[in-house]
Amino acid sequence: MRWYSKIAAAALAAVLQACATAPVAAPPPAAAPAPVAEQRAPVTILVSIDGFRSDYLQRGVTPNLSRLAASGVTAPMHPSFPSKTFPNHWTLVTGMYPDHHGITANKMEDAARPKEVFTMQSDDPFWWNEADPIWVDAEKAGIRTGTEFWPGSNVAIGGRKADKWPYEIAGGTRPSDWAQFNQVITGEQRVNALIDWLRRPAATRPKFLTLYFDTVDSAGHMYGPDDRRTTDAAADVDKLVGQLVDGLAGLGQPANLVIVADHGMAATSGERTVVATTGLAPEDYHLVEAGPYLSLTPAPGKEARVEKVLLGKHDHYECWRKSEIPARFHYGTNARIPAILCLAETGWSVGDKPGKAGESGGNHGFDNLSPEMTALFIAYGPAFKQAVLPAFTNVDVYPLLRDLIGLPAKPGVDGTDAPFRDVLAR
Numbered sequence: 299m300r301w302y303s304k305i306a307a308a309a310l311a312a313v314l315q316a317c318a319t320a321p322v323a324a325p326p327p328a329a330a331p332a333p334v335a336e337q338r339a340p341v342t343i344l345v346s347i348d349g350f351r352s353d354y355l356q357r358g359v360t361p362n363l364s365r366l367a368a369s370g371v372t373a374p375m376h377p378s379f380p381s382k383t384f385p386n387h388w389t390l391v392t393g394m395y396p397d398h399h400g401i402t403a404n405k406m407e408d409a410a411r412p413k414e415v416f417t418m419q420s421d422d423p424f425w426w427n428e429a430d431p432i433w434v435d436a437e438k439a440g441i442r443t444g445t446e447f448w449p450g451s452n453v454a455i456g457g458r459k460a461d462k463w464p465y466e467i468a469g470g471t472r473p474s475d476w477a478q479f480n481q482v483i484t485g486e487q488r489v490n491a492l493i494d495w496l497r498r499p500a501a502t503r504p505k506f507l508t509l510y511f512d513t514v515d516s517a518g519h520m521y522g523p524d525d526r527r528t529t530d531a532a533a534d535v536d537k538l539v540g541q542l543v544d545g546l547a548g549l550g551q552p553a554n555l556v557i558v559a560d561h562g563m564a565a566t567s568g569e570r571t572v573v574a575t576t577g578l579a580p581e582d583y584h585l586v587e588a589g590p591y592l593s594l595t596p597a598p599g600k601e602a603r604v605e606k607v608l609l610g611k612h613d614h615y616e617c618w619r620k621s622e623i624p625a626r627f628h629y630g631t632n633a634r635i636p637a638i639l640c641l642a643e644t645g646w647s648v649g650d651k652p653g654k655a656g657e658s659g660g661n662h663g664f665d666n667l668s669p670e671m672t673a674l675f676i677a678y679g680p681a682f683k684q685a686v687l688p689a690f691t692n693v694d695v696y697p698l699l700r701d702l703i704g705l706p707a708k709p710g711v712d713g714t715d716a717p718f719r720d721v722l723a724r
Contacts, residue, residue: 349515370678393696400428571653588649
């Protein structure tokens with residue numbers, strides 16, 4: 299064997315020996331699969347912008363709301379009578395006129411509780427139990443709900459409040475998640491709280507939510523609907539709506555947004571106040587409310603005298619017995635409505651005292667078909683086509699909400715989803 303053959307043989311032997319003794323290298327690890335983004339089902343969010351008159355959308359300061367309106371469904375929406383905050387918020391979530399759902403005014407009395415007065419701070423279920431809001435039916439159907447403020451959402455519907463301290467509530471249903479209203483909680487904090495609920499795992503994530511903003515209404519009362527500061531408040535809330543939309547997009551969370559107002563706003567003045575009780579003594583009647591409308595009950599034995607002074611048409615207001623209130627108001631059968639109602643001309647006030655000279659601002663509670671009372675309505679999301687609808691009354695919002703969250707139609711309510719059947723993308 300030649301020398302180079304010997305060298306080659308030795309090298310081959312060395313290689314074979316190495317192969318026999320060296321460990322076999324492991325294959326490179328497979329790349330980890332990319333995380334699959336969660337495919338979220340749409341949620342439904344009911345947003346109330348208290349006191350947002352429908353024509354505020356035409357002031358050029360609401361790009362987010364205007365974009366949603368242009369891409370979705372919008373319409374003039376009439377509030378129910380009386381065009382007040384609590385009656386109409388309860389109508390929006392029950393589908394019933396105030397005469398039927400029991401929250402007949404922002405302030406009311408009930409003969410079953412003669413020593414109590416309902417105000418906007420009242421959370422005793424007694425006052426609220428005449429109708430179930432949508433979150434009660436949703437929770438009973440296994441649909442989780444969350445309310446970042448809504449009148450009545452802190453109440454245990456169907457429950458009973460104890461007569462003695464600590465006044466515990468027995469029974470009743472609330473949303474799975476809810477927050478006690480506090481005006482100092484900013485709009486941004488409200489939006490963030492709702493988005494935080496939607497960050498949860500699917501099992502504890504609300505599928506129907508509400509959100510409530512009060513600053514436009516506050517500005518309208520203080521400054522009047524035509525003041526620049528009221529327009530600025532509308533612009534500020536529009537930015538919050540933009541933050542909500544961006545937050546949903548960041549989560550990859552599709553949503554059907556139903557954005558509403560409870561009523562509009564009319565300019566008022568102390569000079570446009572009429573005293574309806576001239577000719578009556580204070581002991582002749584019990585006054586419950588005054589302002590855009592006056593409601594009172596004659597004292598026993600004084601009925602004829604009070605009716606003679608009040609009933610009929612007067613300059614800037616008209617009065618009726620509750621049983622004779624025009625049918626178009628859908629108002630006058632509930633026991634909580636006082637015996638006589640006087641309704642002021644839009645922009646005027648009626649009461650038992652004169653107005654304050656130089657006082658101005660805004661108010662609501664007038665004829666619900668008055669243009670100044672017309673409320674905002676926008677619906678946007680995967681459930682909706684683009685459309686501008688004719689005017690409708692807000693009892694119809696509730697049946698729409700039931701459609702969106704998958705609840706069957708509820709018999710016995712005043713509203714119908716008929717205005718929306720052609721614009722739902724089924």
